[in-house]
Amino acid sequence: MSNRAEPNAAPALATCPVSKTNSRKINRRTLEHLLKPDAINKMQNVQYYYCDELSCDVVYFSGQALPYFTKDDLTVKVFHKDNGDDVNVCYCFDWTRGRIKEQIRSTGQSTASQEIAQLVKDQKCICDITNPKGRCSLGDVNRVIKEVKQQLKL
Ligand SMILES: [Zn+2]
Numbered sequence: 001m002s003n004r005a006e007p008n009a010a011p012a013l014a015t016c017p018v019s020k021t022n023s024r025k026i027n028r029r030t031l032e033h034l035l036k037p038d039a040i041n042k043m044q045n046v047q048y049y050y051c052d053e054l055s056c057d058v059v060y061f062s063g064q065a066l067p068y069f070t071k072d073d074l075t076v077k078v079f080h081k082d083n084g085d086d087v088n089v090c091y092c093f094d095w096t097r098g099r100i101k102e103q104i105r106s107t108g109q110s111t112a113s114q115e116i117a118q119l120v121k122d123q124k125c126i127c128d129i130t131n132p133k134g135r136c137s138l139g140d141v142n143r144v145i146k147e148v149k150q151q152l153k154l
Pocket of ligand 1: 058
């Protein structure tokens with residue numbers, strides 16, 4: 001998808017005002033899709049960034065001295081900031097940590113990454129607006145599968 005509508009002058013990375021985490025740019029449409037209406041109303045015409053630090057409540061911030069958006073401002077739980085089983089890893093096809101764990105517990109394997117890869121291939125993936133990080137979840141899904149297998153000693 002094109003980034004033409006995004007401000008181009010902003011630096012590729014910015015530092016989170018709270019955790020100081022180096023953070024990547026995020027498209028406006030991701031915020032517009034995931035923020036609660038009150039938060040959307042507070043959006044400014046600036047480049048926003050996504051903080052992926054687990055311990056940090058900030059999800060989106062701008063490089064400017066403007067209000068940032070925290071976990072409570074989003075309509076979904078953020079994978080990188082919440083270790084719960086009810087949290088989505090893949091937001092397009094509803095793979096939560098719990099669903100992946102359950103599948104591995106009962107079958108010893110997870111089909112999540114193959115299924116997601118196929119759906120991405122079929123262009124049914126809309127991670128750029130459903131996933132708070134604005135990108136495909138496949139890397140996170142593979143990491144979770146690996147972690148669960150390690151926990152279960154598979
Ligand atoms: Zn942060």
